[in-house]
Amino acid sequence: MNNILKGFRKKFQKVYKKLTKIEKLILIFCCMALVVGVVGLMVNTIQAQKSDQGIFRGGVYTEGVLFDNSALLEKNIITLTKSGLLRLDENLALLPSIATDWKVDQTGKEYSFTISEKVNSQQVVDSLKTYKNDFSGLNIEARDNQVIIKSEKPLGSLLYNLTEPMIDFGPYKIQSQDSAKVVLVANSNWIFGEPYISKIVLKFYQNEDRLINGLANGEIQGAGNILFGGEKYNHYSLELNKNLSLFFNLSLPKLQDIALRKTLRDGGNYQKGADLILTTVDQQMYIQEAEAIQARAEKQNIKIGLEYLALETVRDVIIKNRDYELLLFGLEMGRDPDLYPYYHSSQIDYPGQNLSQMFDLGIDKILDEARRETDPTKRKEQSQLAQQEIDKKIPSFTVKKLLYDYTLSKEIQNVKVGRGINEADRFGNVWEWQINKSKIK
Numbered sequence: 001m002n003n004i005l006k007g008f009r010k011k012f013q014k015v016y017k018k019l020t021k022i023e024k025l026i027l028i029f030c031c032m033a034l035v036v037g038v039v040g041l042m043v044n045t046i047q048a049q050k051s052d053q054g055i056f057r058g059g060v061y062t063e064g065v066l067f068d069n070s071a072l073l074e075k076n077i078i079t080l081t082k083s084g085l086l087r088l089d090e091n092l093a094l095l096p097s098i099a100t101d102w103k104v105d106q107t108g109k110e111y112s113f114t115i116s117e118k119v120n121s122q123q124v125v126d127s128l129k130t131y132k133n134d135f136s137g138l139n140i141e142a143r144d145n146q147v148i149i150k151s152e153k154p155l156g157s158l159l160y161n162l163t164e165p166m167i168d169f170g171p172y173k174i175q176s177q178d179s180a181k182v183v184l185v186a187n188s189n190w191i192f193g194e195p196y197i198s199k200i201v202l203k204f205y206q207n208e209d210r211l212i213n214g215l216a217n218g219e220i221q222g223a224g225n226i227l228f229g230g231e232k233y234n235h236y237s238l239e240l241n242k243n244l245s246l247f248f249n250l251s252l253p254k255l256q257d258i259a260l261r262k263t264l265r266d267g268g269n270y271q272k273g274a275d276l277i278l279t280t281v282d283q284q285m286y287i288q289e290a291e292a293i294q295a296r297a298e299k300q301n302i303k304i305g306l307e308y309l310a311l312e313t314v315r316d317v318i319i320k321n322r323d324y325e326l327l328l329f330g331l332e333m334g335r336d337p338d339l340y341p342y343y344h345s346s347q348i349d350y351p352g353q354n355l356s357q358m359f360d361l362g363i364d365k366i367l368d369e370a371r372r373e374t375d376p377t378k379r380k381e382q383s384q385l386a387q388q389e390i391d392k393k394i395p396s397f398t399v400k401k402l403l404y405d406y407t408l409s410k411e412i413q414n415v416k417v418g419r420g421i422n423e424a425d426r427f428g429n430v431w432e433w434q435i436n437k438s439k440i441k
Contacts, residue, residue: 025063030168057194059435060202061412064211064220072224073182075424076202080172082165083191085113085124085147088335092241094159097190098124098167099147099195100388108154108374112168113147116191119145119169149279154372156379160336171195180204187433195431196414224423228407237403238426239419241334244289244400246278247327249266251357255325261394263300268411270408275303279318280328284309287389297361320350327355331400335421337383340367342392356395363389 065073072205087097094104099113099241117122121142128147140152140354149158169375172184172195181200186195203220207213214220217230246264248255254274255261263270278293282285287308294304304326309318318324331342331353341347344367347354366389391397404423408415415430 012390020259021261029354033360039056044094057196058198059198060201061197061222061433061435062203062220063201064205064214064223064226066208066211067204067206076124076163076424076427077182077184079169079170079427080200080423080430081174082172083167083170085162086127086159088160088163088421088425088428090416090420091104092213092337092419092421094163094336097163097309098169099162102159104159104374108156108372109151111149111151111158113149115145115147116153117145118189119167123169124167127220131164134161151343154374156371156373157338159337159376160334160338160372163335172200175199192431197430200430202224203294214405216302221412222407224404224406224426226407227405232410233407234410234412234415235405236415236417236426237405238417238423240332240402240404240423241419241421242330242332243396244285244328244330244402245396246293247355247396248394249322249325249326249327249357250359251322251397252325258394263296264302265394265397267296269301270301273303274304276325277305277307277310278326279307279314281314281325281417283310284313286328291372293328294400318359319355320348322355324358326401329355331419333353338367339383339386340371340391343367343386343395358393358395360393361392392428411437 032052063076077087083097085097085099086102087095089095098116098119099422100113100116103112105112113124115124121144124143124147126147128140135149137151139148141148151158169191171190171192173185173187175183175185177183181204184200184202186193186198203214205214208226211220211223212226212228215223215226215233215375216230248261250256254276257272260270260272260274262268276297278290280290290306292370294306297304305335314327314329318326319329333342341353341356341364343356343358343360344361345354345361345364346352346358348357363386366382366386370379370386373379373382404420405425406426413433413434414429415426416432417426418428419430
């Protein structure tokens with residue numbers, strides 16, 4: 001074989017030397033074309049193999065939504081059609097979005113964002129200036145492909161607040177909307193590339209039974225707040241940044257004893273005995289957890305009476321007037337890992353959210369420092385330190401971390417599951433979702 005190759009090489013060299021310059025160029029061009037053709041054939045073969053496996057760009061994903069759940073529908077549409085300047089991943093870490101890069105100056109008062117070439121920087125500025133007044137008082141301007149934000153003092157929360165979907169540029173666009181459904185089509189100019197799934201349909205159902213039937217007969221491929229059985233479906237749970245917590249009203253003398261609070265949190269027996277009233281919302285989840293707390297407390301020599309009230313009454317009257325001993329309530333912790341709103345003494349009075357009425361100057365100092373920190377890593381570390389100190393005081397404790405369960409057909413692939421701020425954050429990487437028909441047996 002080697003002798004044959006050597007002979008071929010010698011003959012080729014003799015022929016090549018006799019060629020003119022033009023003939024040599026033609027020969028080189030033909031060889032390059034042959035290589036490109038072979039490579040193209042290999043790529044097509046690989047793509048064909050992927051197609052044979054069921055994965056392709058295109059297709060329609062249809063999700064069922066209860067007709068009367070307008071709040072969830074609005075969250076879904078906003079998440080699918082709008083973006084923040086930055087975004088949070090499935091672990092709530094900051095990532096680029098419309099802003100491909102950012103930096104904060106040494107004073108912590110000037111923030112510079114490099115905007116994707118696919119988005120007009122002035123559009124970003126206009127959106128920020130008109131969004132919920134959240135950014136009022138800030139100087140915001142566009143400079144070429146940058147957006148500059150200036151504040152009078154360091155704002156550690158700003159980067160996290162800028163992950164809120166508020167700019168009209170998302171992975172999908174609304175194509176049509178009527179009383180039966182909302183149809184969205186992929187944004188071919190999306191920052192991270194055109195979404196794999198070409199169309200998303202949000203189909204309305206009058207009640208949960210009809211929605212479940214829609215899953216069963218294949219009308220829809222997914223639904224939120226539903227765990228539907230069957231081999232053709234995957235179940236996911238999104239950990240919401242929302243906790244169901246028990247708050248102690250520390251302004252009351254009967255709750256000053258940390259041993260009482262520690263017993264309710266950690267277990268054991270409270271030898272002194274106590275009679276308390278727990279106020280909560282008259283909804284199944286709250287009632288179930290309140291009764292469990294009451295049952296455990298009874299074995300700890302603590303009697304707890306239960307008071308159930310409408311959500312509006314708890315939120316607008318009981319919390320406003322701080323009229324409770326123990327309060328079982330769910331709080332959304334927001335996008336920023338900032339504990340200041342919930343435990344700083346300046347937030348004791350309504351509309352502050354210091355529901356435990358805790359006053360501790362040492363913790364105030366830690367929370368003040370964390371709030372001024374603009375570096376996300378250091379800010380997280382300081383918040384963790386604050387949480388450790390708060391846990392020692394036991395002004396409250398987490399009873400249950402809230403989850404959002406949802407069902408998807410197994411043909412929907414590449415879904416990333418983790419943590420989210422609200423239920424619609426399950427679409428956090430929707431542009432990467434793919435339809436794989438081979439997954440359905």
